[in-house]
Amino acid sequence: MQAQLMSTHTVASADGTTIGYRKLGSGSPIVLVHGSMSTGEQWLGVAEHLAQAHTVYIMDRRGRGLSADAEDYSLGTESDDIKALLAVAGEGAALLGHSYGAICTLEAVRTGAAVSSLVLYEPPLPIDAPTAGAALADYAAAVEAGDGDKAMRVAAEHFLRISPEETEGLAASPLWAGMVELSPTWTRELSEIDLTAVLVEEYSALSVSTLLLVGEVSPSHLVGASRHLGQKLPNATETVFPGQNHFVHVMDPAGTAEAIAAFLRT
Template identity: 60%
Template sequence: MTHIDPHLPAIRTETISSIDGTPLGIRHLGSGSPIVLVHGSVSTGESWIPVASFLAADHSVFVLDRRGRGLSGDAHDYTVSTEAADIAAVVARASEETGAPPTLLGHSYGAICTLEAVRVGLDVAALVLYEPPLPVDGPVAGNYLAPYAAAVAASDYDAAMRIALEHFVRLSRAEIEMMVATPMWGEFLHLAPSWTRELAETDRSVTHLSEYGSLAVRSLLLVGEYSPAHLVGASAFLESKLPNATRQVLEGQGHSANVMTPSLIADAIHSFMVQ
């Protein structure tokens, strides 16, 4: 991309309904070939606005706030299937708006949700997966889910997030302290309760690992050079299973390149979309 406007383009917001009536908030930027962005855990769609602002120079970008956060509502019943239905509703809206099926991007747990949506039949132009934490080498949360949930129930979100970063994301103590010192820590704590159910669904996704080999959609796997080994391993697993997948290493980056170097992510996505 050579003509990206570094200034934030106009953002249009709207609310649509998922199949169960849950209101879903969407931010829409730019015009051109469509792409839907699905964020991960302990974040909102806002974390992808920097990437969306670069992509908007060439694409019609739809940024979802997943249920339970940001512009979206929530419901009592929750599984990864409800997330897949939400994504299908946004993809339908993007197709209606632009007249073409969108590329679909999922980051982290959001990538598990996008995989589930495509697995159950959602038709998209292409798929971009940025490090879904699939349990290919064993549970992601496993025995640490209970103490995490207990800390959340006690409203000790700081303790919960430290458990999560050490045992689920698998950061070192030094890396955790670096994150505690950032402005993002407050948002992590605010969203900590929503992670409990997502961790449970992440571990349950093991039942579908063998089915990904049937997904013929053209796919791009984004992998940080310095990402935790279990995330790199999950992407390697997908590369071996998906029949039409390519992998791109994000040099010098980890699991949060959408925040750290949004132009790098946007360039990778754009290059893939125009192939």
């Protein structure tokens, strides 16, 4: 695989907030939107592969990485940020969102963003019950006390809904330190996720061509949300990654990129 030159840029969102992004490759454009507790850097491996045939734009969502922040926050501001980057990418851009980033992309399209296709990797929509619910208070208290490790353990049990053994494995991985550092950014995002319960049916009716990426061993509520969309969306296909979970883009960036590229070629 030929290495791609990467450059960094910024664009102003509707409220004036500076949104940073990385650009690499050439060809039809695709915008990548990362999930909670991460930055766009988590998608660099996938982007390197996609850049062989596409111009890839990897945004840092507001409040982290290359991007600034603002006092006012909502799913609407996230949607505006995505629309600002889509305007840079130009007509015919595809749009990918991971986890909460996938909810942000759904909201962008619901509110008028024009995209050629949509890739959703396990949006944590509150299909049967709130994603955060009452446990959000314990999480927020740990964050307020400056105990990011405790906050992440609350999150692992109640939001990620993984086993104690899986939690310890995640805590021992290179991902944990970054998650702990970014734990304050998740409080407001979790609040917004639970508010989307009234929007699920609108998301489920979007007509854009959509690829659902699902890890075979991802938490059941994430698989369930994807399956709900798969049954409702009028123009959706699904790719399941055997033996993988919510972080297949980190574990197998080449395989993730190939699944996306194959969809974009159809």
